[in-house]
Amino acid sequence: MQxxxxxxxxxxxxxxxxxxxxxxxxxxxxxxxxxxxxxxxLFANFRYREDGSENPDFVLNQEPYRKAEILIAFENxxxxxxxxxxxxxxxxxxxxxxxxxxxxxxxxxxxxxxGVLPVKLPREVCEQLxxxxxxGGNARLTVDxxxxxxxxxxxxxxxxxxxxxxxxxxxxxxxxxxxxxxxxPAIDAFExxxxxxxxxxxxxxxxxxxxx
Amino acid sequence: MSGQKPRTLFDKIWxxxxxxxxxxxxxxxxxxxxxxxxxxxxxxxxxxxxxGRKVRRPxxxxxxxxxxxxxxxxxxxxxxxxxxxxQVETLEKNAAEFGMPLIPLLDQRQGIVHVIGxxxxxxxxxxxxxxxxxxxxxxxxxxxxxxxxxxxxxxHVLATQTLLQKPAKNMQVLVEGNLAVGCTAKDIVLAxxxxxxTAGGTGHVIEYAGDAIRALDMAGRMTVCNMSIEGGARAxxxxxxxxxxxxxxTRPFAPKGExxxxxxxxxxxxPSDPGAHFDTVVRLDAHAIAPQVTWGTSPEDVLPxxxxxxxxxxxxxxxxxxQMRRKMQYMGLAPGQRLQDLKVDVVFVGSCTNSRIEDIRAxxxxxxxxxxxxxxxxxxxxxxxxxxxxxxxxxxxxILREAGFEWREAGCSMCLGMNPDKLTPxxxxxxxxxxxxxxxxxxxxxxxxxxxxxxAxxxxxGRLADVRDYQPKKGDV
Ligand code: SF4
Numbered sequence: 001m002q003x004x005x006x007x008x009x010x011x012x013x014x015x016x017x018x019x020x021x022x023x024x025x026x027x028x029x030x031x032x033x034x035x036x037x038x039x040x041x042l043f044a045n046f047r048y049r050e051d052g053s054e055n056p057d058f059v060l061n062q063e064p065y066r067k068a069e070i071l072i073a074f075e076n077x078x079x080x081x082x083x084x085x086x087x088x089x090x091x092x093x094x095x096x097x098x099x100x101x102x103x104x105x106x107x108x109x110x111x112x113x114x115g116v117l118p119v120k121l122p123r124e125v126c127e128q129l130x131x132x133x134x135x136g137g138n139a140r141l142t143v144d145x146x147x148x149x150x151x152x153x154x155x156x157x158x159x160x161x162x163x164x165x166x167x168x169x170x171x172x173x174x175x176x177x178x179x180x181x182x183x184x185p186a187i188d189a190f191e192x193x194x195x196x197x198x199x200x201x202x203x204x205x206x207x208x209x210x211x212x
Numbered sequence: 213m214s215g216q217k218p219r220t221l222f223d224k225i226w227x228x229x230x231x232x233x234x235x236x237x238x239x240x241x242x243x244x245x246x247x248x249x250x251x252x253x254x255x256x257x258x259x260x261x262x263x264g265r266k267v268r269r270p271x272x273x274x275x276x277x278x279x280x281x282x283x284x285x286x287x288x289x290x291x292x293x294x295x296x297x298x299q300v301e302t303l304e305k306n307a308a309e310f311g312m313p314l315i316p317l318l319d320q321r322q323g324i325v326h327v328i329g330x331x332x333x334x335x336x337x338x339x340x341x342x343x344x345x346x347x348x349x350x351x352x353x354x355x356x357x358x359x360x361x362x363x364x365x366x367x368h369v370l371a372t373q374t375l376l377q378k379p380a381k382n383m384q385v386l387v388e389g390n391l392a393v394g395c396t397a398k399d400i401v402l403a404x405x406x407x408x409x410t411a412g413g414t415g416h417v418i419e420y421a422g423d424a425i426r427a428l429d430m431a432g433r434m435t436v437c438n439m440s441i442e443g444g445a446r447a448x449x450x451x452x453x454x455x456x457x458x459x460x461x462t463r464p465f466a467p468k469g470e471x472x473x474x475x476x477x478x479x480x481x482x483p484s485d486p487g488a489h490f491d492t493v494v495r496l497d498a499h500a501i502a503p504q505v506t507w508g509t510s511p512e513d514v515l516p517x518x519x520x521x522x523x524x525x526x527x528x529x530x531x532x533x534x535q536m537r538r539k540m541q542y543m544g545l546a547p548g549q550r551l552q553d554l555k556v557d558v559v560f561v562g563s564c565t566n567s568r569i570e571d572i573r574a575x576x577x578x579x580x581x582x583x584x585x586x587x588x589x590x591x592x593x594x595x596x597x598x599x600x601x602x603x604x605x606x607x608x609x610x611i612l613r614e615a616g617f618e619w620r621e622a623g624c625s626m627c628l629g630m631n632p633d634k635l636t637p638x639x640x641x642x643x644x645x646x647x648x649x650x651x652x653x654x655x656x657x658x659x660x661x662x663x664x665x666x667x668a669x670x671x672x673x674g675r676l677a678d679v680r681d682y683q684p685k686k687g688d689v
């Protein structure tokens with residue numbers, strides 16, 4: 001996973017609440033077996049018209065937002081499915097940070113695991129940042145995870161808070177499977193205890209279905 | 213134990229699965245059962261391969277093919293869409309390489325992952341269950357802690373049989389009283405979402421309780437738990453009771469004999485203690501719930517079938533008005549229109565919310581002796597091959613076919629617009645699935661969520677209809 005330290009870039013305004021995962025990446029595009037290539041279908045139902053041509057009204061089809069690295073949205077961003085294709089599509093497009101008043105739980109989790117930083121800020125602040133974002137290329141935002149601040153184009157610093165463990169993993173680009181593997185002895189011990197106390201879990205329920 | 217703080221069902225299952233607590237309060241949580249399907253796993257197995265890792269407990273893992281497949285006879289001659297085929301073949305290849313049990317596509321036990329987990333007795337009370345799919349909450353009906361995870365977490369569970377999790381808050385949704393005629397579990401859960409909103413459960417695990425929930429059969433409890441995610445909660449659960457144990461008893465992979473009795477004894481210790489603390493409590497009167505239907509593009513946009521399309525101008529602020537106007541435009545609605553006047557093009561009975569035998573019986577009871585309206589395409593897609601076989605044994609397929617419904621093979625089908633079953637732009641669909649998002653059932657498709665009985669009534673009427681006007685006709689099966 002790519003580390004996230006500080007990002008300065010163009011922010012795209014998406015003034016919508018409840019941006020769901022079917023909007024971020026519609027199900028019909030989930031058929032790839034790799035993690036890359038989803039960017040071209042990010043927000044496909046908004047970005048393209050029925051004949052496949054670009055919809056010039058959608059923000060990501062406008063300059064300078066084609067190069068946006070930050071997305072500003074409203075409440076409950078990422079609600080809906082557990083598909084990790086949502087952060088993959090954002091990442092593949094080039095968006096590494098989403099700022100919103102709050103996020104749906106699974107999307108929030110999935111983002112961290114892919115080096116996309118979800119930043120929660122109060123609605124009023126998101127509205128200010130939305131205005132900044134509307135200024136386009138002249139108004140870059142900086143998201144500094146090290147110092148946990150968003151820097152507005154006018155230099156004002158807005159603090160945010162990220163869970164310390166997640167911040168650590170993200171700053172260092174660490175894979176949490178490796179971390180968990182260090183607890184293997186504790187997992188072994190837990191399994192042994194569980195097999196004794198709840199034998200039904202290791203019994204019939206644990207066997208391969210016949211014919212499978 | 214005396215002196216111990218009263219705990220909720222969630223607390224008990226959580227505590228029993230914490231392997232270790234990290235300094236910041238994150239728990240390393242042990243996972244008893246990991247269900248996998250073809251869409252959210254290829255990248256996870258790839259990750260394992262790249263890192264040279266194995267699946268820690270293949271026997272606690274089960275692969276299922278459900279999202280991508282056709283639900284007509286074409287499945288027997290191979291999947292036509294090359295990308296879908298590749299996803300299915302990739303799951304088959306990964307299962308073989310990593311030793312993971314897989315229900316083959318043409319096996320009778322194949323079906324939607326959230327239908328077959330409980331049906332086969334793999335999902336049991338007291339378990340932690342995960343799957344790379346947000347509707348994993350369904351299995352919470354067994355009295356388990358079950359939730360959806362992303363692909364990175366799928367990889368984490370495959371490699372370590374654990375997850376890094378922060379404890380959730382406890383929410384109790386109490387539904388008291390008797391359901392009125394024509395109302396079902398689906399109406400309960402839609403009414404709950406209408407009340408709490410799509411973000412109402414964020415950060416919580418919901419325990420559904422009260423005598424209206426107790427009175428539900430397992431299928432009904434699964435319908436309710438299934439849509440917890442639509443209320444923003446990652447998991448929903450119902451405490452296990454005799455209804456649960458009777459259901460488990462007959463399942464092929466469930467423990468048997470003495471092992472089962474021992475398990476039940478343990479399961480009886482799981483229900484929330486009197487006085488256990490819930491961070492949030494929501495109360496609903498079951499009797500006040502009328503048959504529900506959604507009008508907009510979010511599951512919280514729900515009304516009784518007797519209602520009319522709301523007026524955006526009545527909304528509190530401009531942002532909300534604008535949002536509602538957009539929903540109306542997408543759905544092709546005007547303020548004040550009666551929901552019962554909305555003509556439907558398609559009716560879909562299926563999905564992990566409502567494709568169990570009880571759901572099909574409910575649809576067939578309304579369809580019996582009646583005909584699907586002209587110009588309406590109505591389909592019934594059983595949740596599994598076993599449900600399909602049972603329905604055929606009961607003659608339900610015949611009743612449905614005679615009424616003009618299509619009777620199909622098991623799968624996710626028109627729930628998500630990923631396989632050949634899709635809406636075309638502008639089509640209006642009465643659907644028993646769980647999401648009415650824009651484009652969910654196909655680009656430009658318009659979804660109205662409702663119960664199986666309401667869906668059948670809509671098929672007969674050719675428009676959204678009040679199931680109470682379509683009482684079952686007598687007849688022999
Ligand atoms: S039926 Fe629909 S909601 Fe359920 S698992 Fe399949 S696609 Fe997901």
